[in-house]
Amino acid sequence: MPLTYFAAADDGPWRVVRHDTIAGAPLSAIHRLRVLDSVNSAGSTPGDWPLRGVTSHGRYVTRGERRLLEARQPPLGRPEATCAALIPLAKSTVWWDLAQDERRAIFEDRSAHIATGLRYLPAVARKLYHCRDLGEPFDFLTWFEYAPADATAFEELVSHLRRTAEWTYVEREIDIRLERV
């Protein structure tokens, strides 16, 4: 199971431009970030860093949604996408105690997470890492890349999601914005 590390690194390619605690306990501040697949080269690791996660199978996407996502989602690393967001989140035990069908109903039927997100493709590239089963402080590390021209749209998406039924189960959320050095 390959791990991905989000590490503080003085020479990292991403400079932190904003770091907001949206819910729950704060996370120690860093200035530069590097995304790595090995801890040996993770560099300095102050406080809570590095954060680590794994990519995993989809829990909620239907076949039809997957087809739409695959048709529209851009890759990471586009030269024009010089803005990034790292948003680590943890959901409550109430969420994790729900059955799979109940979670899907909140996630999509009530909150339209995928339907809403699809409207922001291909402007925003995304990658979801899971870390709950690794005993990490967060359940998910979410990573997004977009061009400066799409920054306003990204803000609109994030603030929309934070008003959904799904987000009433989010008990810790840190919003870190970065720009490519």
Ligand code: HEM
């Ligand atoms: C850019 C548009 C977006 C699209 C197309 C999108 C799409 C998706 C999809 C398809 C999943 C389900 C994966 C699965 O089946 O397990 C998902 C999960 C998730 N997304 Fe998004 N998303 C977007 C934006 C966001 C944003 C902005 C955030 C955070 C502020 C976010 C946070 C999450 C989280 C935490 C999960 C995991 C939920 C869980 O398993 O309980 N997404 N997203």
